[in-house]
Amino acid sequence: MMRNFIIGLSVLFYVLSGAIIFRALEIPARKTSYRNDQEGLKPKNLPPKVEDMLGKFSKEQAANQALIKEMRATIAKLEDRLSKKTKEIQANVKDQEAYKKARVLAVLGGGAFSSxxxxxxxxxxNAVKELVPAIQASPDNRVIIEGHTDNIPIKSSAGKQYSDNMELSFLRAKAVALILEKYSISLGRISVIGYGDTRSVASNDTDEGRAKNRRVEVKLIPGDKEF
Known part of the structure; x- marks a missing residue:
């Protein structure tokens, strides 16, 4: 009897299993899709006021991005200019250090030039000629020739031959440079500078002081840097 009961349960199990499988086959497969674009993420049917706010926000965001880009470009330019200026300052410091090491060969003045x-x-x-051996003995040095004047205005003392004392001082230094060239000192080694009456060594209130200020200084500086 127990055996018949077990057989009955088995038959019932197989019948129920078949029914479940049959129902499963009747259910159609559902198609699924996935959208991963902005339109799919955008809320639908927003109120006009919200749409307007979102539009303004997008425009402001774009404007801010453009401003940030412009500021970065400006900062990059400033950094480049700062870098160049720093290099110029460093080079100028080196030039000043070299200038401090200048050796004065001669001060040609004391009445050598008339006002x-x-x-x-x-x-x-003849005084300039005597400088040639010392210059030739220092081939790695540059020759600096500085012209100076007294403070008498050009208009009253030279009939406007020169525009001002700066030009006059430069021409005095240039005249000395041309004499050195005559004695085989290359002009490529020479730097000519005119200081006018800005670097007086004596008072311009007396004839003696003004005579001392009308001078040309010849110096040697290590290296070939042009001044």
Whole structure:
């Protein structure tokens, strides 16, 4: 009897299993899809006021991005200019250090130049000639020739031959440079500078002081840097 009961349960199990499988086959497969784009994520049917706020926000965001880009470009330019200026300052410091090491060969003055004039006399030419051996003995040094004047205005002393004392001082230094060239000192080694009456060594209130200020200084500086 127990055996028949077990057989009955088995038959009932198989019948129920078949029914479940049959129902499963009747259910159609559902198709699924996935959208991963902005339109799919955007809320639908937003109120006009909200749409307007979102539009303004997008425009402001774009404007801010453009401003940030412009600021970055400006900062990059400033950094580049700062870098160049720093290099110029460093180079200038090196030049100043080299200038401090300058050796003064001669101060040609003490009445060598008349007020407002560039004319070089025989005595001054001979004094310049005497500098040639020292310059030739220092081939790795640059020759700096600095011209100076007294403070007498050009208009009253030279009949407007020169525009001002700066030009006059430069021409005095240039005249000395041309004498050195005559004695085989290359102009490529020479730097000519005119300081006018800005670097006086004596008072311009007396004739003696003004005579000392009308001068040309010849110096040697290590290296070939042009000044």
């Amino acid at each position: 407002g004039q560039v004319v070089i006399g025989v005595d001054l030419m």
